Amino acid sequence: VRQLAKHVGIPHAIVEKPPSAGLWKGQTDEGEMGLSYDDIDRTLFLMLERRFSKEETVSWGIDKEKVDRILHMMETSQHKRDPLPRPKGRLP
Structure with missing residues (x-):
């Protein structure tokens, strides 16, 4: 951006x-x-776009603790990216 x-x-x-x-x-x-946007962007690019494993991502110079923290943040905020449930049936 x-x-x-x-x-x-x-x-x-x-x-x-x-x-x-x-x-x-x-x-x-x-x-x-506790993380820079540069570290977050690089980690997400490598892991989501390039499909790198955690170990491969760390081998590119990103601190393991930072990678673990980013993964934890992704897991705990997944509900924000999930679509809202739709009601079953028709509304009146």
Whole structure:
């Protein structure tokens, strides 16, 4: 996203501003997660797009603890990506 923003001319201050929920001064998403978006993006790309195993992903220089944390976050948030159940039958 940042590369695209730079390409289309979004001001540098906006592109480089750390993502934050803005709940308190100095809070950042990366600080809350304990992971950088670069590590998350690289891990997800290798594991989901390239179908690398955890071991292969670690061999590309991503810390094992970070990979484990990202996998845990994926597992515990799966319900957010699942489609909502549909009611059976017809609605009146």
